[in-house]
Amino acid sequence: xxxxxxxxxxxxxxxxxxxxxxxxxxxxxxxxxxxxxxxxxxxxxxxxxxxxxxxxxxxxxxxxxxxxxxxxxxxxxxxxxxxxxxxxxxxxxxxxxxxxxxxxxxxxxxxxxxxxxxxxxxx
Amino acid sequence: xxxxxxxxxxxxxxxxxxxxxxxxxxxxxxxxxxxxxxxxxxxxxxxxxxxxxxxxxxxxxxxxxxxxxxxxxxxxxxxxxxxxxxxxxxxxxxxxxxxxxxxxxxxxx
Numbered sequence: 001x002x003x004x005x006x007x008x009x010x011x012x013x014x015x016x017x018x019x020x021x022x023x024x025x026x027x028x029x030x031x032x033x034x035x036x037x038x039x040x041x042x043x044x045x046x047x048x049x050x051x052x053x054x055x056x057x058x059x060x061x062x063x064x065x066x067x068x069x070x071x072x073x074x075x076x077x078x079x080x081x082x083x084x085x086x087x088x089x090x091x092x093x094x095x096x097x098x099x100x101x102x103x104x105x106x107x108x109x110x111x112x113x114x115x116x117x118x119x120x121x122x123x
Numbered sequence: 124x125x126x127x128x129x130x131x132x133x134x135x136x137x138x139x140x141x142x143x144x145x146x147x148x149x150x151x152x153x154x155x156x157x158x159x160x161x162x163x164x165x166x167x168x169x170x171x172x173x174x175x176x177x178x179x180x181x182x183x184x185x186x187x188x189x190x191x192x193x194x195x196x197x198x199x200x201x202x203x204x205x206x207x208x209x210x211x212x213x214x215x216x217x218x219x220x221x222x223x224x225x226x227x228x229x230x231x232x
Contacts (some may be wrong), residue, residue: 046209
């Protein structure tokens with residue numbers, strides 16, 4: 001059974017960089033079948049895909065966040081990470097990491113999720 | 124970018140059927156996935172590829188997709204089905220970009 005756990009600071013100051021790590025257990029992050037992604041949810045609002053990464057390190061980002069987002073993978077630790085720069089209060093949200101799965105079509109869905117971590121942007 | 128529109132809320136009596144729609148331009152030409160999110164919890168996949176159910180999801184949950192509307196149907200609704208539901212597609216006009224619907228709050232009366 002795959003389990004995913006987000007970790008990182010719960011409070012970030014405006015204009016600084018938000019950094020989160022997702023640790024995957026119960027399966028290898030190196031498997032070609034899967035991508036790994038980040039989703040956020042502002043308090044009381046809906047889900048927003050931030051970006052994804054595959055086993056080889058190819059990244060895909062939401063165009064609305066692309067200039068501020070970096071996602072990376074560390075296969076030796078079975079982890080992947082998110083960096084979001086120049087944060088403002090509008091970036092306050094619960095951040096989820098998730099596994100993306102697909103048949104051979106390349107159309108992915110999110111089949112395993114972490115429990116989520118609240119990151120508040122405030123001075 | 125691709126937009127998915129859901130009704131903000133749906134109310135249903137226990138034992139009845141809830142239908143949650145997800146509207147998008149020619150959404151029938153894409154695969155739609157559905158997630159259930161209860162308060163304070165992470166989303167859970169309930170339907171993928173329009174109508175497939177992950178193991179552990181009751182048969183009461185079903186999906187369909189045609190034209191400009193995809194539908195998640197919950198039959199014989201139970202109190203435990205009260206949650207927010209989100210549809211999701213892969214934006215095939217962009218490289219590996221994913222879009223979520225606006226979300227629907229299902230209230231069991």
